[in-house]
Amino acid sequence: MHTLEQLVSFVAVYEAGSYSAAAKAVQKSRATVREQVISYEDGLGFPLFTIDGRKARPTPQADALYLRAKLLIRQSEELESFSQAFFSSEVLSLTLYHDAAVPPELLVFLEKQMRRAYPQVSLNWLHRNREEAFEGILRDTGQLAILQHQRSVHPEREINFASLGNLALSIYVGPDSPLLEKPSASLREVQLYTQYVSENDINAGHSLAKLAPKYHVVSNVDVMCQMISCNGWGLLPDKVAEPYVKLKLLQKLDVDVMVNPINTGLTLFFRQGAELKEEQAFIMRCCRYYAVGHLG
Known part of the structure; x- marks a missing residue:
């Protein structure tokens, strides 16, 4: 034995x-x-x-x-x-991790649904990378994580996951970018300008993370969007870029080689037994509900 x-x-x-x-x-x-x-x-x-x-x-x-x-x-x-998970106690707070690829409207949707259903529960929305989120879930300092797909979805730990769907990605530039002077830009023209790369995309191993010879890595998506509005370009989820497009700080760029949509996936991670806990199960259902209507 x-x-x-x-x-x-x-x-x-x-x-x-x-x-x-x-x-x-x-x-x-x-x-x-x-x-x-x-x-x-x-x-x-x-x-x-x-x-x-x-x-x-x-x-x-x-x-x-x-x-x-x-x-x-x-x-x-x-x-x-x-x-x-069978141990029952009153839930006073929940911590949910997310990375830069998660649309703010998804987090706002979950916040509204939880506030309506469980007004007594405090919610913490913390930006974390993949390893930090997994460590938090394993230590129970956080309960759920919504993260961009990586090469391997499964974390190889006692953490379960559910694929939520895909986010459409596009190239965005500032409103005064010379790349907008023509209806469509070539890839070679795009590569002449500085690319702003999300640290999240690099960690996820995205194939277009480093497309230009000159690129700057940015960890904060808000900072990245502000920089793109003044110079260069970047690859962003449409749902993330949408508020900046409405403010006329960003504009989607048509690139001739990108005939088909570019997608990246979102995954919900949770500990074994999370579905047995009422509040966590509710958030998981809300995530799936949102995914059906908004993710490909």
């Missing part, structure tokens, strides 16, 4: 490549991690690692066990998280 602690130590050493690095990863002493692995080896009847200097080299048996052990650890974490 094995224990969960033994599996955690085994997987940590396998992934880190040494007992010292594994101990640091799981925040335990090196001696404790080594004892757990040795105890696991004794129960199995064969070694899992050979020591080569400071490195712990996995044996063929360790290679065969690794993925199964990692799966068992994850299932145990999900079971614990799901079980905790």
Whole structure:
């Protein structure tokens, strides 16, 4: 038989490549991690690692066990998280994370719906990147996150997700941009000007994140829109750019090579068991309701 602690130590050493690095990863002493692995080896009847200097080299048996052990650890974490969801207590506040790609109108819609249904609950809308949002959800300092798709949607942790749909993206320039002098600009013409790139798009690995030789990275979408209104251009979700277009600070640019719409996806992330909590389940339903009417 094995224990969960033994599996955690085994997987940590396998992934880190040494007992010292594994101990640091799981925040335990090196001696404790080594004892757990040795105890696991004794129960199995064969070694899992050979020591080569400071490195712990996995044996063929360790290679065969690794993925199964990692799966068992994850299932145990999900079971614990799901079980905790049954613990009922009065909800006084909820924290929802979002990144720069999320349309403000979606957040305003959720705020209005929650205020109407649960006026006693305080809502915190915090701008966070992907890793920060996942850490917050895992520590329960935040409950939900709406984030732009990345190369891999699944966070590979005990966090569930639901795809909400796609946002249309377009190239935007300021109202006085020379690129507006013709009905349609060529890609080569666009590349002559400074591109303002959202840090969010770079982190998401968007194919058009760095299209021009000269580009400036901006983390705040409001700052990015203000800069584009004065100089250069940028790729923005139409829903995000819409308020600036209405204020005549931005204008959509027609680019001849972009025949088909460019899209990026939005994903809702939440902890296992969130659907069992009334207020969180309500927000999740509202997100899906909005997505049906406003996202592709």
